[in-house]
Amino acid sequence: xxxxxxxxxxxxxxxxxxxxxxxxxxxxxxxxxxxxxxxxxxxxxxxxxxxxxxxxxxxxxxxxxxxxxxxxxxxxxxxxxxxxxxxxxxxxxxxxxxxxxxxxxxxxxxxxxxxxxxxxxxxxxxxxxxxxxxxxxxxxxxxxxxxxxxxxxxxxxxxxxxxxxxxxxxxxxxxxxxxxxxxxxxxxxxxxxxxxxxxxxxxxxxxxxxxxxxxxxxxxxxxxxxxxxxxxxxxxxxxxxxxxxxxxxxxxxxxxxxxxxxxxxxxxxxxxxxxxxxxxxxxxxxxxxx
Amino acid sequence: xxxxxxxxxxxxxxxxxxxxxxxxxxxxxxxxxxxxxxxxxxxxxxxxxxxxxxxxxxxxxxxxxxxxxxxxxxxxxxxxxxxxxxxxxxxxxxxxxxxxxxxxxxxxxxxxxxxxxxxxxxxxxxxxxxxxxxxxxxxxxxxxxxxxxxxxxxxxxxxxxxxxxxxxxxxxxxxxxxxxxxxxxxxxxxxxxxxxxxxxxxxxxxxxxxxxxxxxxxxxxxxxxxxxxxxxxxxxxx
Numbered sequence: 001x002x003x004x005x006x007x008x009x010x011x012x013x014x015x016x017x018x019x020x021x022x023x024x025x026x027x028x029x030x031x032x033x034x035x036x037x038x039x040x041x042x043x044x045x046x047x048x049x050x051x052x053x054x055x056x057x058x059x060x061x062x063x064x065x066x067x068x069x070x071x072x073x074x075x076x077x078x079x080x081x082x083x084x085x086x087x088x089x090x091x092x093x094x095x096x097x098x099x100x101x102x103x104x105x106x107x108x109x110x111x112x113x114x115x116x117x118x119x120x121x122x123x124x125x126x127x128x129x130x131x132x133x134x135x136x137x138x139x140x141x142x143x144x145x146x147x148x149x150x151x152x153x154x155x156x157x158x159x160x161x162x163x164x165x166x167x168x169x170x171x172x173x174x175x176x177x178x179x180x181x182x183x184x185x186x187x188x189x190x191x192x193x194x195x196x197x198x199x200x201x202x203x204x205x206x207x208x209x210x211x212x213x214x215x216x217x218x219x220x221x222x223x224x225x226x227x228x229x230x231x232x233x234x235x236x237x238x239x240x241x242x243x244x245x246x247x248x249x250x251x252x253x254x255x256x257x258x259x260x261x262x263x264x265x266x267x268x269x270x271x272x273x274x275x276x277x278x279x280x281x282x283x284x285x286x287x288x289x290x
Numbered sequence: 291x292x293x294x295x296x297x298x299x300x301x302x303x304x305x306x307x308x309x310x311x312x313x314x315x316x317x318x319x320x321x322x323x324x325x326x327x328x329x330x331x332x333x334x335x336x337x338x339x340x341x342x343x344x345x346x347x348x349x350x351x352x353x354x355x356x357x358x359x360x361x362x363x364x365x366x367x368x369x370x371x372x373x374x375x376x377x378x379x380x381x382x383x384x385x386x387x388x389x390x391x392x393x394x395x396x397x398x399x400x401x402x403x404x405x406x407x408x409x410x411x412x413x414x415x416x417x418x419x420x421x422x423x424x425x426x427x428x429x430x431x432x433x434x435x436x437x438x439x440x441x442x443x444x445x446x447x448x449x450x451x452x453x454x455x456x457x458x459x460x461x462x463x464x465x466x467x468x469x470x471x472x473x474x475x476x477x478x479x480x481x482x483x484x485x486x487x488x489x490x491x492x493x494x495x496x497x498x499x500x501x502x503x504x505x506x507x508x509x510x511x512x513x514x515x516x517x518x519x520x521x522x523x524x525x526x527x528x
Binding site: 161164165167168171172174175176177178179180181182183 | 382
């Protein structure tokens with residue numbers, strides 16, 4: 001019983017990371033109806049930036065903040081330089097560009113930082129008071145960070161004029177332009193935020209899975225499953241889905257399929273959701289009138 | 291009389307399809323100007339061209355001496371052009387109040403936002419009742435009120451209205467047109483009104499233009515237009 005509880009709670013911890021990446025995916029999907037397949041590799045690259053800053057002697061939270069800012073700028077720049085010129089291109093071309101970005105970031109990280117596996121520190125001391133038999137301090141901390149990030153984003157979108165303008169631009173581009181919103185700038189901002197969220201997720205997962213260019217491959221798949229379960233167009237659903245996938249992954253891994261086949265759980269979930277309930281738990285069914 | 295908006299030799303096209311062929315048009319300060327014409331005459335395209343929305347244009351458009359044709363849609367909105375678009379342009383998943391707040395986005399300062407919101411609610415009390423309701427659930431008439439209210443929140447100098455009567459019950463149309471007249475007088479907003487229903491438009495307008503296949507074929511005061519034989523036969527059904 002204790003073991004089951006332990007597995008569930010530690011599933012919640014990884015779930016928080018999947019939830020964050022799922023949120024980043026949904027953010028870009030809502031605005032552009034594209035799935036950014038490079039989201040995971042961008043997060044991995046950000047984590048390497050953090051590693052570099054730490055290596056240079058910055059204190060953890062300083063490196064953390066600087067990485068978030070750099071990742072924001074990097075992602076926004078990618079939107080501006082690579083994605084924006086594609087805005088009239090067919091769907092498939094955009095997908096290919098995303099896969100290209102994935103490969104580029106992967107190779108770039110390998111080339112710049114090497115393929116050897118590195119340790120990445122956790123900001124949460126191993127013997128901190130909030131750690132226990134059931135959950136390590138890092139697991140508690142990672143969940144806390146994920147929840148704080150979700151709360152911040154929610155408040156930003158719900159209560160600030162800029163957040164409202166971003167939601168408007170995602171919904172109705174022409175009407176947004178007519179009230180003076182620069183839709184291009186909103187998309188860039190959306191990409192920047194997604195990049196920043198990914199960076200946080202990367203820095204939270206790296207102490208657990210260790211840092212190397214392959215670090216986010218599995219995470220992206222789980223996050224994708226989470227986003228689909230919750231509803232790819234619903235941020236709340238994506239967060240919920242991320243946590244569900246985290247717990248399911250851990251329980252299935254411990255009791256059913258074993259750790260070697262854990263990743264296939266994500267694939268089964270993706271296929272299952274697409275067959276049974278394509279719009280996800282909280283997603284909107286899209287009905288087109290003809 | 292001074293012209294708030296001056297349009298000279300305006301051509302507009304969607305890709306390779308030319309829709310406007312050298313339009314000349316003026317909107318006098320403080321007046322209501324109507325743009326009449328049948329389906330496909332280019333009325334909606336004219337309004338879109340003024341805002342550089344979805345169409346490519348050549349020719350000159352100036353608002354109070356400022357050239358609009360070299361600017362993009364969002365800059366034009368910030369210069370004080372409120373556009374109530376074809377199809378109403380509602381942000382369906384947002385609430386009524388959020389829709390109105392967005393209207394104020396083009397303003398440089400948030401000062402007076404609450405007062406303006408109250409003013410819109412005073413013109414359209416129905417919107418106050420629906421303030422926290424999702425805008426997509428509003429009726430057609432309410433969405434039209436919302437679209438006008440949203441444009442008003444930007445404190446426009448020029449209001450472009452694209453067929454505000456479209457698909458609405460006659461009583462609702464009557465209400466909305468009465469309020470538009472009030473807005474024109476009380477807020478000192480000049481209005482360019484696109485309408486298929488010529489009778490309705492001529493009742494509210496000071497001057498009118500008649501468009502046919504992308505050209506102005508007739509212009510004059512509303513009274514002149516109303517007594518013109520061709521207009522009477524083709525557009526007023528008399």
